[in-house]
Amino acid sequence: MTIAALSRASTMIRVRDLQKTYYVHEKAPGLWGSIRSLVARKRIAKQAVQGVNLDVEEGEILGLVGPNGAGKTTLVKMLAGIIHPSGGDAQVLGHTPWERHNDFRRQIALIMGQKAQLWWDLPAADGFLLLKEIYRVPDERYAKNLAYLAEVLDVTKHLNVQVRRLSLGERMKMELIAALLHEPRVVFLDEPTIGLDLTAQRAIRDFLLAYREEHRPAMILTSHYMEDIERLCKRIVIIDGGEFIYDGPLERVAKTYATQKVITAHLRANVGTPIDLTAFERFGELLPAEENEVKLRVARDAVAEAAAALLAGLPVADLSIDEEDIGTIIERIFRERRVESS
Amino acid sequence: MIRYARLYLYFLRFSFSRAMEFRVDFFFRIFMDSLFYAVSLAFFWVIYKHSPFMGGWNFDQALVFAAGVFLNDALHMTLFSNNLWWFPVFVNKGDLDYYLVRPVSSLFFLSLRDFAANSFINLLIAVTILVWALTRYPEPLGVERVTLYCGLLLLGVFLGYVLNFLFLVPVFWMHNASGLRETYFGLGQLSGRPDGIFTGWVRRLLTSLLPFALIISFPTRALFDAEVGSVVLQMLAVTGGLFGVLLLLWRFGLRAYASASS
Numbered sequence: 001m002t003i004a005a006l007s008r009a010s011t012m013i014r015v016r017d018l019q020k021t022y023y024v025h026e027k028a029p030g031l032w033g034s035i036r037s038l039v040a041r042k043r044i045a046k047q048a049v050q051g052v053n054l055d056v057e058e059g060e061i062l063g064l065v066g067p068n069g070a071g072k073t074t075l076v077k078m079l080a081g082i083i084h085p086s087g088g089d090a091q092v093l094g095h096t097p098w099e100r101h102n103d104f105r106r107q108i109a110l111i112m113g114q115k116a117q118l119w120w121d122l123p124a125a126d127g128f129l130l131l132k133e134i135y136r137v138p139d140e141r142y143a144k145n146l147a148y149l150a151e152v153l154d155v156t157k158h159l160n161v162q163v164r165r166l167s168l169g170e171r172m173k174m175e176l177i178a179a180l181l182h183e184p185r186v187v188f189l190d191e192p193t194i195g196l197d198l199t200a201q202r203a204i205r206d207f208l209l210a211y212r213e214e215h216r217p218a219m220i221l222t223s224h225y226m227e228d229i230e231r232l233c234k235r236i237v238i239i240d241g242g243e244f245i246y247d248g249p250l251e252r253v254a255k256t257y258a259t260q261k262v263i264t265a266h267l268r269a270n271v272g273t274p275i276d277l278t279a280f281e282r283f284g285e286l287l288p289a290e291e292n293e294v295k296l297r298v299a300r301d302a303v304a305e306a307a308a309a310l311l312a313g314l315p316v317a318d319l320s321i322d323e324e325d326i327g328t329i330i331e332r333i334f335r336e337r338r339v340e341s342s
Numbered sequence: 343m344i345r346y347a348r349l350y351l352y353f354l355r356f357s358f359s360r361a362m363e364f365r366v367d368f369f370f371r372i373f374m375d376s377l378f379y380a381v382s383l384a385f386f387w388v389i390y391k392h393s394p395f396m397g398g399w400n401f402d403q404a405l406v407f408a409a410g411v412f413l414n415d416a417l418h419m420t421l422f423s424n425n426l427w428w429f430p431v432f433v434n435k436g437d438l439d440y441y442l443v444r445p446v447s448s449l450f451f452l453s454l455r456d457f458a459a460n461s462f463i464n465l466l467i468a469v470t471i472l473v474w475a476l477t478r479y480p481e482p483l484g485v486e487r488v489t490l491y492c493g494l495l496l497l498g499v500f501l502g503y504v505l506n507f508l509f510l511v512p513v514f515w516m517h518n519a520s521g522l523r524e525t526y527f528g529l530g531q532l533s534g535r536p537d538g539i540f541t542g543w544v545r546r547l548l549t550s551l552l553p554f555a556l557i558i559s560f561p562t563r564a565l566f567d568a569e570v571g572s573v574v575l576q577m578l579a580v581t582g583g584l585f586g587v588l589l590l591l592w593r594f595g596l597r598a599y600a601s602a603s604s
Contacts, residue, residue: 022600077601082442084597102445110443117440121360130352133345134444162363 012186012218013056013079018088020049020074020242048074050242051088058185059216061208063223063233063250067334071242072222076188079220080110092186106135109184113194116171117178118163124174125159128181135182142181149177153207169200176204180211189221193228205231226327238330240337254323257333261303262287265294265310266318280309297324346450353455361459368460375419375464379412379471397536397559399566402479404536407562409468409475410495411534414558416468417499418506420461425453426506430513430523436601449592453503487565494561494577501581502533502557504588511588514595533557553580 025041027033049071056062064072077083079090081097081104090097095104118127132142150156153173158166163174172192179187189208193201205228212219223229229236230250238246238253246253267275269292277286277294283306284298294314298306303321310316324332361368386408390401399407429452432438441448476488509526513519532540532548537559540548548555560577564570 077439080439080443082439083599083601100442105443105445108443110439112439115437115439119356119360121363122356126356126359130349130356133349133352134446136345 010058011055012058012093013054013220014091015052015054015079016089017051017053018049018075018078018090019047019051019086020071020078020083021086022046022048047242049078049085052239052242052244054237054244054247056218056220058218059212060235061212061219061221061232063221063229063236064239065222065226065229065236065330066239070239072239073190074242075239076110076190076220076222080108080188081105082110106182107184108186108188109179109182110188111175111179111190111192113172113191116163116175118171118174120164121162123160124155124163124166124177127163127174127178128159131178131181137182141183145181145183146177149180152210153177153203169196169203172196172200172204173207176207183215185217187217187219189219189223191223192221193223193225201225201227208232226325226330230326238333240334241341245333245337250326253326253329257329258300258324260284260297260299260324262322262324263296263298263303263307263310264289264320264322265296265314265316266320267292267294268315268317275314279313280306283309346446349446349450350454354457354459357457358459358462371460372463375416375461376467379464379467382412383408383471397538399536399538399562403562403566406472406475406479406565407536407558409472410498410558410562412468413465413472413495414499414502414533416461416465417496418502420458420465421499422453422503422506424456424458426503426510428456429507429510430519433513433599434517438599439601442596442599448596449589453507483565487570490570490574491561491565494564494574495558497577497581498533498557498561501553501577501584502530504581504584505552505554505557506530508584508588508591511591511595514598529554533559535559537563549576550580553584556580 023043023045025037025043027037027041052075054062064075066072074083078085079092079097081092081100084098093104093107095101097104118124119130128142128146131137137145146159147156150159153176155170155173155177158170158174163171166174176192192208193204196204208219208221209232211217221228221232233250235248236246236250236253237244246256248256275294280286280294280296283302284296287295287297289295294310296306296310307319307321311319386405389396390404396404432441432452438448438452441451444451476483506526509522510519512522516522529552533554535555537545537549537555540555545555549560556577560573564573567573
């Protein structure tokens with residue numbers, strides 16, 4: 001086998017020029033608008049996904065980042081075979097997802113943080129038995145996988161409790177077990193930590209990393225929590241208005257888009273008299289800071305000058321210069337795009 | 343087939359477990375349905391006090407027909423009605439998603455996953471009424487005819503399910519199927535009338551394109567009429583044809599399924 005063939009063999013998701021257009025009708029407000037729309041409707045095409053290309057390899061967790069309505073969930077649902085695209089092509093494990101071959105569906109899993117798949121009034125263990133039958137998981141493998149997943153996620157003692165009596169975090173863990181019992185080779189995670197407390201979020205992130213190490217599935221993760229993305233994904237796609245505006249390593253986002261840095265000056269204790277900071281505003285934006293701290297966001301090319309001014313003008317004990325955090329950078333990218341398009 | 347039978351056993355188990363979680367609702371539903379049968383039987387008796395024949399059937403034949411109506415209703419309520427009731431809601435809220443990623447027929451899953459366990463006792467009551475109506479029939483009916491009748495009655499239940507679903511599938515495109523659902527319920531009432539009361543084009547329509555008259559009347563005809571071959575053939579052809587249409591519409595419907603944004 002050639003290197004090229006080997007490389008192709010590890011590509012589990014391949015997307016080319018994939019598009020999805022929804023049609024909605026516009027209605028003017030009020031009763032008259034309703035009457036008019038009853039007779040004649042203005043149909044509007046909304047391009048949810050606009051000709052995107054993507055490859056995801058075995059063992060890779062790809063982070064899909066974008067604001068609400070950016071097209072993240074639409075893309076995931078097309079790749080999971082739930083909705084048909086308007087154009088383009090996608091291959092997941094060599095299958096066209098929306099043809100929904102059983103061989104394809106047996107090898108994928110979908111987890112949606114906002115939708116439950118388990119039977120609400122029954123213990124999760126009952127739901128798992130149904131999934132065992134659906135995915136034809138042999139008895140021995142089922143017992144082994146269930147024991148492993150329940151132990152790692154620390155929910156063994158809750159398996160026989162009705163799903164509706166579980167906490168949100170416990171329910172999400174059960175949903176993860178339900179999705180992974182059949183050892184899928186491709187996993188789609190649509191906001192799996194939404195609404196969870198910090199401990200549960202962390203537990204799920206740790207679990208996903210451990211699961212990736214052990215099983216090497218290709219995963220696509222969408223999340224509004226940047227911590228999910230930063231902890232789990234080495235590569236991200238930034239999507240907005242159905243278009244990919246960045247596809248590459250997470251660490252390169254800062255290098256590519258960060259135009260500013262944050263200088264934090266830690267002042268010596270007992271400075272005494274109040275300090276006038278207005279002189280530093282000419283370098284950039286003063287940010288809210290702790291007591292005895294000054295935070296200044298400045299353009300990258302003004303960092304040296306601003307740092308020197310802070311050192312000269314203030315009783316500085318320590319000084320740090322940081323990149324903006326990734327969430328702030330991405331937020332700014334979206335904000336600037338909104339301004340440009342308006 | 344065996345796999346689907348095993349899956350259905352799980353649905354049964356889960357549905358019974360869930361129904362028995364809510365005890366008051368469980369017993370109340372049984373009480374309400376029993377009341378429905380009692381009122382329907384009393385109404386039937388009153389009608390036959392004033393008319394010796396209806397749609398060509400005498401009192402004893404019509405009693406079997408009425409028992410068939412009860413059993414058909416009980417089977418439909420127990421097997422399909424909960425599932426079909428929720429189907430348009432699932433389409434509009436995007437709740438089909440998980441059904442579509444499972445490696446089993448989504449139509450099977452969505453049609454049968456929720457067995458109305460609290461209607462199960464009523465199913466037994468309906469069976470009892472039918473057995474009573476058949477055994478009190480003054481002439482011998484013969485095992486073969488009764489077996490054929492039971493088979494066609496089940497086929498009628500399946501035809502009723504297909505018709506019900508056909509009236510709901512447009513929700514993929516229309517997004518609101520309440521008008522069609524009400525139309526189905528209205529037309530569905532016609533299956534509880536002997537087909538003999540319909541004549542002309544109405545009869546042709548109700549035994550072909552909108553075959554509500556086939557659902558219970560035709561199985562009953564197979565029990566009492568001399569000629570049964572055409573009855574069986576017509577039921578099989580119409581049911582098979584409409585099921586084919588349903589499968590086709592299901593395929594197209596899923597292509598139009600937009601899910602819902604999260």
